[in-house]
Amino acid sequence: MLGFVVPGTSVKDRYMLGRFPLPHRGMGEVWPARDTLLDRPVIVKFIDASVIDLDLVRRFRREALLTARLSHPGVPAVYDLGEYTGQPYVVLQKINGIALNDLVAEQGPLPIGWVAAIGAQISSVLIAAGRLGLVHRDIKPSNVMLETSGAVKVLDFGLAAVPDDERYSRITQSGQSLGTVGYMAPEQIRGEDTDHRTDLYGLGATLFDLLTGSPPFDGATTLTTVRHQLGTPPPRPTELRPQIPAVLDDLVHALLASRPKDRPAPAAEVYATLAPLVQDLPPLPGVIDDTDEAVQAYAAIVGRVPQQPRSRTTPTDERAGLALEQALRHAEHMQAAGHFRAAARQWRRLAEDHARRHGDEDPVVFDLRRRAARAHIALGERDRALRQLNTLLQSRIRVDGPEHDAVLDLRQEIARLSGESTDSPPVPRDSHDADR
The missing domain is CATH 1.25.40.10 (Tetratricopeptide repeat domain)
Structure with a gap:
């Protein structure tokens, strides 16, 4: 734990920390805080440089820079970056919502309209990332949050890659997995080159999870899961939920293709398939209780971008x-x-x-x-x-x-x-x- 961080601490004489840190699995702490200069809630994320190696410090700074570079409504805004008593920190937009893995744990499989709304918004983030040559490489339910407005935020660009850009060169991983088993694409597992189609695989696995309440590949052990991913055909969500529309079933199945060339591309094609399915958005108790027209419209169109002509018949x-x-x-x-x-x-x-x-x-x-x-x-x-x-x-x-x-x-x-x-x-x- 970061013993120097105490409730009520004022970082930079500006960010007043709250009473308790937020639950966080990483090395360090995440605190709710208030920006006293602009009078708004923020999140202050610390890492403890005294107990972790320099590679993780570099990853921390790199993630902040990449996130700041990607200006999009589906990505949390980065407000500040610095050090407090030698400990790196980043100040982020506060997200009022729930991670998708927690949402599925609470609600079970989501309504079709909400799956399409969430997937379309993630697709729009991937479109924006693709314009920068940015590959997230860790798209999964725990890295996506649904706000109470119906908007989606994609988190954690710590594993992102930017080909041919020395400022964001690949960092030493110190034994860390480049991705998450069950959601990372086969080319990631094999240590091969990644591109925008890698993120589409992660999106497909995420959509499968939202539709069925379980990941597409879920073995008793990590090794079993990897074997399933590499050695068996991708499953169809209709095997677990037959009423899923055929167009959505086909899309998720295609996104989970083992070979990158067999996946839909670009992300604009995925968006164009999902956007028309955004309809009939019921309340999500405890998360989105207000489903008036404004909320539904925002969930449906946020991040909408012009689409490109399709290159092949599907x-x-x-x-x-x-x-x-x-x-x-x-x-x-x-x-x-x-x-x-x-x-x-x-x-x-x-x-x-x-x-x-x-x-x-x-x-x-x-x-x-x-x-x-x-x-x-x-x-x-x-x-x-x-x-x-x-x-x-x-x-x-x-x-x-x-x-x-x-x-x-x-x-x-x-x-x-x-x-x-x-x-x-x-x-x-x-x-x-x-x-x-």
Whole structure:
């Protein structure tokens, strides 16, 4: 124990420690405190440099620097770093929530919507980490917290790797395992190179745990668990919980693939699969009792980022394609029946949904937005249609250049529409469209 740290200690004449340290498994202590300068609660994390080796001190500082470098709502903010009477400390944002391993221990397997909400938020953190070339290497339930707002925080970047960056070079491990058995990827177990797909394996194991209440590989001993991970096919969560949606079952199974190349990539693809499943979020007694629209919306979209086009066809792609075709037919039926405004809304909704999965530059998104604009022509709203088409034109020029066939065709349509009268009466509409 850190005998020099006593309740009420004022660190740096600013951080006033609380009455008792928090439960903590590592070497050192974690204290609740108050930042007296900014009048806010914080966490002060110490390590005792007198009883641990220099490698762990380096890891401690390195973790603080990496966490500070990754600015994202799903990562605790780092407020300060220093020493108190020779002992390193870091001041962190206070997280008002519960670790996922404790959540599952208390609640059992989580509702599907919450599993998707948590997984989507972790994915968004991995997307941000990937932009920095950062690999966490220890994604597991105990390193993720769910706040009372429904937001997720990913903790403990002490094992993170940043390839080709000497400031965050790999530290000597002093016999420590690079990861956690049962959650770390096979390439970690073998001591091979790691990349963003390593974290996707940890995410898959975490999702399996949240869905079933148990880890995917859980032998009687560490050696048995490792043998299962390396020598047996990954399990499916539906083996323990048959009602799990097929798309989620397929995703978790793919994330747990032994070979990195067989896992979904990038993390944006995982996010795009999970985000649509975030719905029907019931209360989690004692953790999230308030499930009003604001909490549910925050859990669903925090960390949302533009998605990249998928590079390969998956079962998820096929299901999404079928759903899109059905929605397109529905919109076409509405337009054919004279429900032009409802059809325009449907085209726009489909465009935004498709853009979240495949990016704004996808040709399908262009076609859907063009259809939405055209629907306003039938309503006699040519000025509105022209504004939307001109915005779409500028977007396509940036993507395809001024001489692309799609750009030239759109220019001609705009020219024809601009030459027509903008004050012609609208076509007849039914009563449902008339008041919208």
